[in-house]
Amino acid sequence: MKDAIGNVQRVVVLGGTSDIALATVTKLAAERRGVHVTLAARPGERRVAATTALEALGLQVSEVDFDATDRASYERAISAIFEAGGDVDVVMVAFGLLGDQLQAWRDVDAALELVQVNYAAAVACGVLVAEKLRAQGHGAIIAMSSVAGERPRRTNFVYGSTKAGMDAFYTGLGDALSTDGVHVLVVRPGFVRTKMTRGLAAAPLSQTPEQVADAIVAGLRAGRRTVWAPPAMRWVMFVLRHLPHAVFTRLPV
Amino acid sequence: MDARRELRGWGRTNPSVAMVHAASDDADLVRLVTAAGARGVLARGLGRSYGDAAQNGGGVVVDMTSRHRILSVDTVTALVEVEAGASLDQLMRQLLPLGLFVPVSPGTRQVTVGGAVAADIHGKNHHVDGSFGRHVVSMDLLCADGTIRTLTPESELFWATVGGMGLTGLVLRVTLRMKKVESAYCLVDTERCANLDDLLQRMAEGDHRYTYSVAWVDCLARGATLGRSVLTRGWPATLEQLPRTLGDHALDFRPRQLAVAPAVFPSGLLNRATVAAFNEAWYRKAPRERRGEIQSIAAFFHPLDAVAQWNRIYGPRGFLQYQFVVPFGAEDTLRRCIQMLSDTGQASFLAVLKRFGPSSAGHLSFPTPGWTLALDIPLGAPVLGGLLDRLDEEVMTAGGREYLAKDSRLPASSIARMYPRLDEWRGIRASADPRGVFTSDLSRRLGL
Numbered sequence: 017m018k019d020a021i022g023n024v025q026r027v028v029v030l031g032g033t034s035d036i037a038l039a040t041v042t043k044l045a046a047e048r049r050g051v052h053v054t055l056a057a058r059p060g061e062r063r064v065a066a067t068t069a070l071e072a073l074g075l076q077v078s079e080v081d082f083d084a085t086d087r088a089s090y091e092r093a094i095s096a097i098f099e100a101g102g103d104v105d106v107v108m109v110a111f112g113l114l115g116d117q118l119q120a121w122r123d124v125d126a127a128l129e130l131v132q133v134n135y136a137a138a139v140a141c142g143v144l145v146a147e148k149l150r151a152q153g154h155g156a157i158i159a160m161s162s163v164a165g166e167r168p169r170r171t172n173f174v175y176g177s178t179k180a181g182m183d184a185f186y187t188g189l190g191d192a193l194s195t196d197g198v199h200v201l202v203v204r205p206g207f208v209r210t211k212m213t214r215g216l217a218a219a220p221l222s223q224t225p226e227q228v229a230d231a232i233v234a235g236l237r238a239g240r241r242t243v244w245a246p247p248a249m250r251w252v253m254f255v256l257r258h259l260p261h262a263v264f265t266r267l268p269v
Numbered sequence: 270m271d272a273r274r275e276l277r278g279w280g281r282t283n284p285s286v287a288m289v290h291a292a293s294d295d296a297d298l299v300r301l302v303t304a305a306g307a308r309g310v311l312a313r314g315l316g317r318s319y320g321d322a323a324q325n326g327g328g329v330v331v332d333m334t335s336r337h338r339i340l341s342v343d344t345v346t347a348l349v350e351v352e353a354g355a356s357l358d359q360l361m362r363q364l365l366p367l368g369l370f371v372p373v374s375p376g377t378r379q380v381t382v383g384g385a386v387a388a389d390i391h392g393k394n395h396h397v398d399g400s401f402g403r404h405v406v407s408m409d410l411l412c413a414d415g416t417i418r419t420l421t422p423e424s425e426l427f428w429a430t431v432g433g434m435g436l437t438g439l440v441l442r443v444t445l446r447m448k449k450v451e452s453a454y455c456l457v458d459t460e461r462c463a464n465l466d467d468l469l470q471r472m473a474e475g476d477h478r479y480t481y482s483v484a485w486v487d488c489l490a491r492g493a494t495l496g497r498s499v500l501t502r503g504w505p506a507t508l509e510q511l512p513r514t515l516g517d518h519a520l521d522f523r524p525r526q527l528a529v530a531p532a533v534f535p536s537g538l539l540n541r542a543t544v545a546a547f548n549e550a551w552y553r554k555a556p557r558e559r560r561g562e563i564q565s566i567a568a569f570f571h572p573l574d575a576v577a578q579w580n581r582i583y584g585p586r587g588f589l590q591y592q593f594v595v596p597f598g599a600e601d602t603l604r605r606c607i608q609m610l611s612d613t614g615q616a617s618f619l620a621v622l623k624r625f626g627p628s629s630a631g632h633l634s635f636p637t638p639g640w641t642l643a644l645d646i647p648l649g650a651p652v653l654g655g656l657l658d659r660l661d662e663e664v665m666t667a668g669g670r671e672y673l674a675k676d677s678r679l680p681a682s683s684i685a686r687m688y689p690r691l692d693e694w695r696g697i698r699a700s701a702d703p704r705g706v707f708t709s710d711l712s713r714r715l716g717l
Binding site: 017 | 273275280282283284285286287308320321325326327328586587589648653654655657658677678679680681682710713714
């Protein structure tokens with residue numbers, strides 16, 4: 017159970033090696049010893065590194081195998097997590113794939129892989145997690161969306177389209193769960209310097225994972241439905257969304 | 270009849286959704302308990318616990334308030350048998366005219382008898398009369414196996430239930446020894462205390478002469494006035510002590526509700542400046558010393574009950590109440606805690622300080638001999654979590670503890686340190702309820 021201050025006891029990360037997720041878990045667990053976190057991710061070096069880093073901070077870490085490209089793994093992982101005992105306070109849906117943007121709209125397999133990971137798997141996990149949280153009568157879902165879903169840009173519209181889809185799903189899921197005691201927070205970061213964006217030129221208003229984590233934790237405790245990171249991104253995207261097409265396509269974004 | 274509903278404590282923080290079942294007869298509750306699912310069953314009264322004690326997310330919560338009959342009254346022995354959903358307000362309205370007053374009254378009348386047992390509540394007379402459980406002669410408990418057991422103070426399960434936060438079963442009926450009184454009034458002495466030392470000295474020296482004693486402390490006062498307070502103490506008023514005009518209506522009890530707090534209250538209206546101004550005005554308004562004032566029971570015991578839903582004034586983020594007790598001799602800890610609250614400016618309106626007498630035999634009963642301080646704190650300040658964690662540490666180091674009926678934030682690791690008889694209680698609970706039917710958000714959070 018989370019407490020009145022917002023301290024949590026058990027957190028689950030689907031896509032448990034995400035930089036933003038690890039920064040968020042670290043902040044959520046900062047005020048209490050022995051917070052339990054389950055990292056659901058593919059086995060491998062990255063998961064080992066994430067576990068080691070969190071254990072070094074005093075968290076109790078468990079690992080569950082989870083692969084967003086393998087449908088059978090969602091149900092297995094989520095059942096195992098909730099059967100392990102102890103209520104889950106927060107589930108973070110943090111897996112995602114940026115992909116190769118040129119390939120993504122020219123190659124069916126590349127396009128479908130983005131759709132599978134960023135949209136289909138996110139929706140499936142949302143359905144499965146929602147059922148478990150409904151049954152315990154409380155809990156929160158943090159869904160990692162992106163500003164890229166707000167208005168498709170030439171340079172990453174396939175990625176943007178998948179995020180637009182998952183964003184719509186989780187926004188709606190939040191409304192659907194509002195009488196079940198389950199809080200859904202949709203997070204829309206701009207450019208974040210993470211391993212996902214390594215090698216790309218940073219866009220304006222770029223953020224560190226820690227900055228995004230601060231915004232997420234504040235939004236979670238305040239019970240918000242949407243968080244933009246940085247907050248100014250909300251108004252930037254508001255303007256971009258309403259620009260005439262002819263102007264928008266000439267922008268260097 | 271059953272409906273999924275979001276439930277909160279009085280502090281309006283960390284809610285959860287449960288299936289709420291309005292209690293009807295015993296057979297209905299037996300069926301409910303024996304058919305309990307994995308998320309269990311919990312009784313709920315009037316929801317005055319501040320945190321998550323009366324919530325059971327995903328499970329069944331039995332609303333006991335529909336069972337509120339007074340089953341028998343004996344004015345000679347002062348014994349009454351009531352259903353657990355009866356409120357203390359109702360007992361006062363119906364039994365004061367017969368000269369019977371509740372043996373223990375907390376700061377609100379809006380609690381049920383079942384809740385009073387489960388939290389083993391205390392009042393201003395703890396230093397002489399002890400907590401609620403001491404005045405319970407017997408009770409009927411619906412246990413996890415579907416049997417109804419009549420428990421008396423000779424049984425272990427009785428004392429595991431007194432202060433057991435509803436986790437041993439559903440309290441159905443309680444036989445209570447009431448206090449005989451001649452009037453619905455109190456004779457009250459009021460004194461202003463310049464600082465904490467002044468207050469502690471007056472209480473330590475004089476409390477034994479009074480039936481009721483409580484001090485209201487301004488936790489925002491600083492420096493030489495740290496802990497300035499108003500001490501009110503009194504006795505039940507006898508007929509002789511009442512003015513003639515009241516003589517014919519001495520046992521009338523018709524408290525009025527003056528107002529209802531609006532449903533939407535802007536957050537941030539309570540800030541350091543407004544609260545400090547309120548506390549200042551309240552301190553100035555109190556007489557330096559006044560003896561023998563006649564006050565009604567409602568005015569003396571339950572000033573906040575005059576405003577219904579007063580918890581709304583803390584806005585949508587809600588608030589918590591922090592209540593601890595430290596043993597006599599740990600006055601330095603008490604002073605440091607008040608100093609920390611004053612320094613951070615987190616305290617809200619007046620805090621309540623009182624002296625506890627001997628403990629009850631309840632394994633998880635809160636009161637132990639010493640000083641207890643209770644104060645409301647609005648949520649929202651980022652420093653709050655850390656401040657309360659440091660206060661916990663002070664309290665535990667001094668051998669003190671915190672009150673589960675108020676708690677909404679303790680870490681599980683602190684409970685065993687605060688309640689040394691926890692394991693003994695767990696053993697009794699495990700044999701009475703091996704499947705863990707009776708559970709709550711509080712018990713999950715604290716791993717009780």
